[in-house]
Amino acid sequence: xxxxNADDSSRDERAGTSSGPTLPILNQPSSRRTALKAAGAALGxxxxxxxxxxxxxxxxxxxxxxxxxxxxxxLTDDEKRRVFERLEAETQRQYGxxxxxxxxxxxxxxxxxxxxxxxxxxxxxxxxxxxxQENNHHRGVDQSYIRVLExxxxxxxxxxxxxxxxxxxxxxxxxxMPVQCQQCENPPCVTACPVEAxxxxxxxxxxxxxxxxxxxxxxEAACPYHARRFNWEPPEIPAxxxxxxxxxxxxxxxxxxxxxKCHFCLHRTREGRLPACxxxxxxxxxxxxxLNDPDSDINWVLQNKRVFVLKEELGTQPxxxxxxx
Amino acid sequence: xxxxxxxxQTSLASPDAIRSYPRFLWWGLxxxxxxxxxxxxxxxxxxxxxxxxxxxxxxxxxxxxIVTNMTDHVSWGLYIANFTFCVGLAAGGVMMVIxxxxxxxxxxxxxxxxxxxxxxxxxxxxxLSVVVDLGRPDRFWHLIPLIGxxxxxxxxxxxxxxxxxxxxxxxxxIVGYLLxxxxxxxxxxxxxxxxxxxxxxxxxxxxxxxxxxxxCGLGGRPFWNTALLAPRFLASAFVSGPAFIILVMRIxxxxxxxxxxxxxxxxLIQIIRVAMTIxxxxxxxxxxxxxxxxxxxxxxxxxxxxxxxxxxxxxPWIWTATAFNLVGTALxxxxxxxxxxxxxxxxxxxxxxxxxxxxxxxxxxxxxxxxTLHEIVEYSPSLVEWKVTAGIWAFGFLLLTVxxxxxxxxxxxxxxxxxxxxxxxxx
Amino acid sequence: MSGxxxxxxxxxPGSTTEPxxxxxxxxELPARSADSRExxxxxxxxPSGPPRVATGLTDLQGNAVTAACSTCHTTRPPDHENRRxxxxxxxxxxxxxxxxxxxxxxxxxxxxxxxxxxxxxxRLAFTDVMTLCGQCHGPQMNAYNHGxxxxxxxxxxxxxxPRVKNNCIDxxxxxxxxxxxxxxxxxxxxxxxxHTRTEH
Ligand code: SF4
Ligand code: SF4
Numbered sequence: 001x002x003x004x005n006a007d008d009s010s011r012d013e014r015a016g017t018s019s020g021p022t023l024p025i026l027n028q029p030s031s032r033r034t035a036l037k038a039a040g041a042a043l044g045x046x047x048x049x050x051x052x053x054x055x056x057x058x059x060x061x062x063x064x065x066x067x068x069x070x071x072x073x074x075l076t077d078d079e080k081r082r083v084f085e086r087l088e089a090e091t092q093r094q095y096g097x098x099x100x101x102x103x104x105x106x107x108x109x110x111x112x113x114x115x116x117x118x119x120x121x122x123x124x125x126x127x128x129x130x131x132x133q134e135n136n137h138h139r140g141v142d143q144s145y146i147r148v149l150e151x152x153x154x155x156x157x158x159x160x161x162x163x164x165x166x167x168x169x170x171x172x173x174x175x176x177m178p179v180q181c182q183q184c185e186n187p188p189c190v191t192a193c194p195v196e197a198x199x200x201x202x203x204x205x206x207x208x209x210x211x212x213x214x215x216x217x218x219x220e221a222a223c224p225y226h227a228r229r230f231n232w233e234p235p236e237i238p239a240x241x242x243x244x245x246x247x248x249x250x251x252x253x254x255x256x257x258x259x260x261k262c263h264f265c266l267h268r269t270r271e272g273r274l275p276a277c278x279x280x281x282x283x284x285x286x287x288x289x290x291l292n293d294p295d296s297d298i299n300w301v302l303q304n305k306r307v308f309v310l311k312e313e314l315g316t317q318p319x320x321x322x323x324x325x
Numbered sequence: 326x327x328x329x330x331x332x333x334q335t336s337l338a339s340p341d342a343i344r345s346y347p348r349f350l351w352w353g354l355x356x357x358x359x360x361x362x363x364x365x366x367x368x369x370x371x372x373x374x375x376x377x378x379x380x381x382x383x384x385x386x387x388x389x390x391i392v393t394n395m396t397d398h399v400s401w402g403l404y405i406a407n408f409t410f411c412v413g414l415a416a417g418g419v420m421m422v423i424x425x426x427x428x429x430x431x432x433x434x435x436x437x438x439x440x441x442x443x444x445x446x447x448x449x450x451x452x453l454s455v456v457v458d459l460g461r462p463d464r465f466w467h468l469i470p471l472i473g474x475x476x477x478x479x480x481x482x483x484x485x486x487x488x489x490x491x492x493x494x495x496x497x498x499i500v501g502y503l504l505x506x507x508x509x510x511x512x513x514x515x516x517x518x519x520x521x522x523x524x525x526x527x528x529x530x531x532x533x534x535x536x537x538x539x540x541c542g543l544g545g546r547p548f549w550n551t552a553l554l555a556p557r558f559l560a561s562a563f564v565s566g567p568a569f570i571i572l573v574m575r576i577x578x579x580x581x582x583x584x585x586x587x588x589x590x591x592x593l594i595q596i597i598r599v600a601m602t603i604x605x606x607x608x609x610x611x612x613x614x615x616x617x618x619x620x621x622x623x624x625x626x627x628x629x630x631x632x633x634x635x636x637x638x639x640x641p642w643i644w645t646a647t648a649f650n651l652v653g654t655a656l657x658x659x660x661x662x663x664x665x666x667x668x669x670x671x672x673x674x675x676x677x678x679x680x681x682x683x684x685x686x687x688x689x690x691x692x693x694x695x696x697t698l699h700e701i702v703e704y705s706p707s708l709v710e711w712k713v714t715a716g717i718w719a720f721g722f723l724l725l726t727v728x729x730x731x732x733x734x735x736x737x738x739x740x741x742x743x744x745x746x747x748x749x750x751x752x
Numbered sequence: 753m754s755g756x757x758x759x760x761x762x763x764x765p766g767s768t769t770e771p772x773x774x775x776x777x778x779x780e781l782p783a784r785s786a787d788s789r790e791x792x793x794x795x796x797x798x799p800s801g802p803p804r805v806a807t808g809l810t811d812l813q814g815n816a817v818t819a820a821c822s823t824c825h826t827t828r829p830p831d832h833e834n835r836r837x838x839x840x841x842x843x844x845x846x847x848x849x850x851x852x853x854x855x856x857x858x859x860x861x862x863x864x865x866x867x868x869x870x871x872x873x874x875r876l877a878f879t880d881v882m883t884l885c886g887q888c889h890g891p892q893m894n895a896y897n898h899g900x901x902x903x904x905x906x907x908x909x910x911x912x913x914p915r916v917k918n919n920c921i922d923x924x925x926x927x928x929x930x931x932x933x934x935x936x937x938x939x940x941x942x943x944x945x946x947h948t949r950t951e952h
Binding site for chain 2: 033037044047048050051052053054055057058062067071074147149157158159161162163164179188191192193194195196197212213214215216217218220221222223224225226228229230231232233234255256257258259311314315316
């Protein structure tokens, strides 16, 4: 409908010049009013510039390269290498620590599974602390991908659970249930994301491209397990506590305003190592392995213990299991 | 202004007058910013509030979303609440078109264009509400099809972004075209706008349905996960939209003399009566299911209406909304509501405020409380959030004022050097 | 990497109880699966030998003097009736013992107190203590063998690296095997999270 073309508008302009000023605004009966309007507009613009002035500090933190960076899946190996180098340099500048950012691919044929023995877990929270350290979490709020619920015996209703218990554990009438990302086979968070910033990898790990996420937090609303964490502010980590062994899709220091979540320590587990939370667990309640390997420990548990998953009725099909002795 | 008149007539005289559409827009802007002292004070205040909002938002972008009171537990707050309401307003604004065309209600046509203008302002407001909610607005381009990488057709949010923008374009076209034709003194060619009007009716329903699907598609949030959500959204949109239009018509009549006959307003009131009743019935059946069955599904409703585990953050909000809605509805059913007067205005104000709370603080926030792990983290908006939201509303009103001013000017023929004073404009 | 996490796993509670056997040696077990891909093995941490008991004395250098079990026990006749610390009239009386109603000599070998004894009377070195535990705690042993009981560190994928598993007595004091209570030290500190809600 808004058809316009150059020669027409120039003709109009010419017509305008011949009969006086082109701008209708200047043709108003009162030139004072017009001047006031122009002044008002100029003043408004200036005020707007002043109002949004805090934004001018941002270009220091967001480089042009970062702004233009493509989605992880569209980066060539070469581009990835350059991105990693840039991120390493940024970490050095902002956190004063030399780190290596790697990007181990999924191991072909492996599908990760995690199981927790609820008869063993005593709720001491060592896993949370290990997660905090391993994954370069914000120290200010003791961030962690894991939350341990103290549940009342005789009920599986989380309504009767709490994460903020503060007494020696275990209590007689309680059991303890750590919850972290369940690495759903059918993850609602992935469905929700409007820009495909989060997806499920071949080994079952659901990852986030922290440089593609727009921070809409729809995935956080969609996740039924409170597994996702948003970077409300830039994470604070003292240089000597920064874990230098970093993965692009896992524990590298996340930028402000983006979403993150448990990634089964993929920078470790894709190299064959156990996740940090498992190694930290003093009760041995945690068990990790390859679901595709029939002889794996995790498969022994699935076949020999009474196993359940959380909120099975939602159809998320977790790769994270709970069992009792 | 002789020169102006001459100039316009030249351009109108040319057969391809449509080509001066940009000129028309420019002229319109000039017209729309003319007014008396009251008008300028109004515009000044709105601009000031918008600037306060812009400033608060800039701080939020620079310092992080930590300046809001949202948390990992309540990850959406006032912004998304306001977004939901504005989408309803936008949808409701256009649903008025339905009776106009369905029953060929001639008088309604004068209201329809107001509805479309409200829709445009509301859509801009809802888009802004989403933008300010983003943690990384600098990455907004990731949402743009072809340049970015959109998760279509799976993600409901992608759908929402697409339908909202489509809706904005459709309404811009309709309003722009009708105004332009009127300005030219031509009779609008139905071929150029009627299909779009019908499209926009369907689209109006779709924007609000998709917005409801955004929430009710989440299995992990029992409070939202109800099939009634979309119908409820539509019903309440049929209330807030018309109520808003009635208010706008009143203001227009008082300030510009652009008046519609009393008929359309009566039709609107009838619509409101029916829609509000349906809305309340659906709300009641929702509440019945939640409380009578009890259990985890009712946890959020319990928190919302009566508080839970010693937390009562939303209780005052929801009872205020309930009272507003009930009193507003009662007022609408009074015969006096059919007449111009304070009863009608009070009813509109009460229902708008009631629905704003019910769909915002009363729907979005309790979806997160208790959290998916049944933790209770309460939420009340921070000052920054209030400022930004006020800024968005102020900007919306600014836009609406300009649009209405233009509409009033063009339709009342109240512009100097009006190009047409011929029989064609007098229809 | 998680040096701290490693540390934590190794200093699991139970290792502080007395008598404390040295636990430095690790013994390699053959990997469960015969898959040739598995180049590395699962090893179990083991005590280095019989425990030594503190005598409360110090030598000229100021070091604590410890004694082998046999130092005293060769001079005393065994008493099969002793089941509790309170049954003892001399040494070990401060020890807390809470392991069912088994007598001391159900596990300790009265013929050689520097060794353990299986139920069938066979002698067992302290380093092989898990065999002793496994006699009664079959289900736990079974779970342990399948990774479903007991902490571990290292690699889940034995084709890429070894795994080290805790010994029973890394976590369980043999005389009071119940896993001790702990005080959680790390709690989420989310904004606005209500920390008073511990009970309802
Ligand atoms: S637990 Fe939550 S974050 Fe993890 S995959 Fe499932 S939905 Fe996504
Ligand atoms: S917050 Fe990021 S990852 Fe989550 S839905 Fe939005 S864009 Fe996707």
